[in-house]
Amino acid sequence: MRTETASSSPKDHTTQAQALFENGPFPSLGQVSATDTWLELALIPSVGGAHELSTAFVGDVQQFLAYFSASAPVPRLAGGQFPTVVRRRVHSDAGTSLLDLSTDGSTFISAHAAWRPDGNRQSPPILWAAFLEYQVLGPVHLGAAYARWAGAYGDADVLAKTAGEPAVRLEVGPMGRAGASISPATRTSDTPAHMTVPLDAIAEDVHDLHLAAGSIAADLLADYGQADTRLLKPDG
Numbered sequence: 001m002r003t004e005t006a007s008s009s010p011k012d013h014t015t016q017a018q019a020l021f022e023n024g025p026f027p028s029l030g031q032v033s034a035t036d037t038w039l040e041l042a043l044i045p046s047v048g049g050a051h052e053l054s055t056a057f058v059g060d061v062q063q064f065l066a067y068f069s070a071s072a073p074v075p076r077l078a079g080g081q082f083p084t085v086v087r088r089r090v091h092s093d094a095g096t097s098l099l100d101l102s103t104d105g106s107t108f109i110s111a112h113a114a115w116r117p118d119g120n121r122q123s124p125p126i127l128w129a130a131f132l133e134y135q136v137l138g139p140v141h142l143g144a145a146y147a148r149w150a151g152a153y154g155d156a157d158v159l160a161k162t163a164g165e166p167a168v169r170l171e172v173g174p175m176g177r178a179g180a181s182i183s184p185a186t187r188t189s190d191t192p193a194h195m196t197v198p199l200d201a202i203a204e205d206v207h208d209l210h211l212a213a214g215s216i217a218a219d220l221l222a223d224y225g226q227a228d229t230r231l232l233k234p235d236g
Contacts, residue, residue: 043143048104049151074138105150193219
């Protein structure tokens with residue numbers, strides 16, 4: 001059985017989305033595998049589809065994730081282990097990313113963003129700017145696709161921030177290439193980047209998806225003193 005929730009005003013929904021993000025199901029430091037700094041991103045539709053949590057629903061979510069993973073630009077986000085359930089939500093753990101998929105179509109995603117490839121705990125982790133943009137694009141894409149699959153519609157609030165180690169070595173060139181610029185940087189804000197976009201637009205139009213992801217990524221990179229995106233261009 002599925003019903004649809006009543007719509008609230010845009011201002012009320014934005015306030016609700018911010019509260020849900022700040023109190024959302026994100027892991028604490030040390031619970032995300034193979035990472036020292038990670039991305040937290042949520043996509044919360046203004047009008048959600050209300051599914052009942054059941055064995056059938058869990059199976060349907062698994063089928064959705066398998067279908068999404070087969071064609072997504074960031075497929076490993078949806079490649080987690082057999083999901084577990086909590087009240088009105090399904091969890092999936094892919095090792096370097098954690099998914100929390102709500103029965104109303106809301107999505108909370110944690111994905112690794114920076115780590116110490118040499119294992120040296122005395123030096124800050126490396127944050128590749130382009131990789132952070134890639135990690136933003138994947139969750140926004142997955143969140144929009146899941147919301148539509150769950151029957152949500154209207155606007156969607158997208159909120160994101162980085163968490164974990166605040167001091168990083170910021171890499172602004174191509175990942176892993178010799179001569180790339182690596183500079184020390186420290187996150188200056190823990191306030192989430194936030195935007196409200198039409199759900200249909202980012203679910204159906206790649207250009208609009210790129211614009212939304214690029215705007216979020218630009219805000220997160222600015223927190224580390226980086227003025228430009230490298231992967232996601234301002235024109236989409």
